[in-house]
Amino acid sequence: MKIAFAPLNTPLHRRLQTAAVLQWVFSFLALAPTCILLFFYLLFTRFWLVSVLYAVWWFFDYDTPSRGGRKLPYLCGLKVWEYMRDYFPIKLVKTADLNPKHNYILGFHPHGVLVAGAFTNFCSFATGFTHLYPGIKSYLLMLPLWFRAPFFRDYIMFAGLIPSDKESASYPLSQRGGGNAVVIAVGGAPEALDAHPGTYNVLLAKKKGFIKMAMEHGAHLVPVFSFGENEVFDQVENPRGTWLRWTQERLQSIMGISLPLFHARGIFQYSFGLMPYRKPISTVVGRPIKVEKKEKPTTEELDALHQLYMDELSDLFEEHKGNYGVNKDTHLNFV
Template identity: 85%
Template sequence: MNIDFAPLDVPLRRRLQTATVLQWVFSFIGLAPTCIFLFLYLLFTRYWLISVLYTVWWFFDYDTPSRGGRRVPFMCGLKLWDHMRDYFPIKLVKTADLDPRHNYIFGFHPHGVLVAGAFTNFCTCTTGFTQLFPGLRSYMLMLPLWFRAPFFRDYIMCAGLIPSDKESASYPLRQRRGGNAVVIAVGGAPEALDAHPGSFDVLLAHKKGFIKMAMVHGAHLVPVFSFGENELFDQVDNQRGTWLRWIQERLQSIMGISLPLFHARGIFQYSFGLIPYRRPINTVVGRPIKVEKTERPTAEELDYLHQLYMDELSNLFEEHKGNYGVDKDTHLHFV
């Protein structure tokens, strides 16, 4: 295989962009195991007291993730996120105003391999979320598993991440003052297995939990489609029905996380590695779907709102696909 090495005269700004994305990829796939190892390792060194004191802190702070987390605005506004935004680049597109007196559920599609668009747009300040939607605070959901990793849980809470279990996701929506936007990558980990370039499969046809949550709390639904999310990585062929897909789905059902076999480019060469390609991401936030509070929705009411949401998401895709290089004959496929 011929290796396409990066030229030596790459501008410093592009090197900074690559370094920032590298640390983000490591944070996503390697930081949690590193934190667990560090926590256990310290117990057998002269610094054992650090882990012991952290355990005490963890005991008293255990419920914080399920109560809105602990966002640190300084961390969300760091300059390094500008480098990540410019690497792809990533842009947040607004189509309608959102009244901060209400609470919202943003349905983010597609998940992609590492949800780069969702993280950059809703966990950092770099694409202007707070300017585009004044008065709104975003809370992005993440698998509860990651909040059981010492040190790592505190790091991800700094960005406004909270667990995706029902109780944690409902907490911001119960706040009567409004102004909270819970961001859900609806397809979740299973949809990452379909994140192939050129794919527009959306795992939504049987996903109704977030619809019911919106109805119970009277939170308005906002469809979000991130053009380019599936273009960042190549993935080993794992079509439904293949032995690899069967293994991936079994592991996902056991561990709760999916294991897509993805690859893209490296740090100093463009031929292979785990750094995403430099391809644009345009995250379009659709118009809100007004939802009346219904504490015990019927199956018919749930089905109606679910179909309305799918229609609105499809309309959003059709309305904007031409702006981002998607062929006019391409349509969303709901799985």
């Protein structure tokens, strides 16, 4: 295979963009195990007190992730996220206002491989979320597993991430006064296995937990579609029914995380590696669906709102697909 190397005269700003995305990919794939190893390694060095004191802190701070976390505006506003935004580039598209007197659940579709659009738009200030939606504070849900890693848990909380279990997700929605938006990648880890370029499969047909949560708290629903999310990585073909897909789904059911065999480009060459391609991601935030609070919705009410949400998501996709290079004959496939 002929390797296409990056030119030596690559401008500095593009190198900084690559470095920003590199640290993000490393954080997503390897920072948690690195922090765990560091925690135990320090116990056997003269810096053992660091791990001991952190363990004490962790004990008293254990419930913070399920109580809204600890979002740090300074971290969310760092220049590094602007470089990451410009690498692809990523943009946030507003279609309607969100009244800060209400709480919201934003359903993010599709998950993609590493949810680049969701993180950049809703965990950083790089694409202008706080200016487009004044008075709204966003919380992106992440697998609870990652909040069990020492040091790493604090880093992701600073970025506005909270666990995706029901208790943690419900906390911001239960706060009076409104202004909270919980962002859920509805398809979750399983949907990452369908994240192939040119595909528009949305794992939603049987996903009703977030709909029920919205009804229980009276939180308005907002469909979000991220055009280009599936284009930034290639993935080994894994059609349903193949031994690879069966293995991936089996591991996902055991570990709680999916293992898509993805690849794209490298740091200094464009032929192979785990760095995403420089392809645009446009995250379109739809109109809010008004939801009346009902602590014990009936099955019929739940199904009706779920169908309405799917219809609104489909309409959002159809309305904007032409702006982002999607063929007019292409439609969402609800799985």
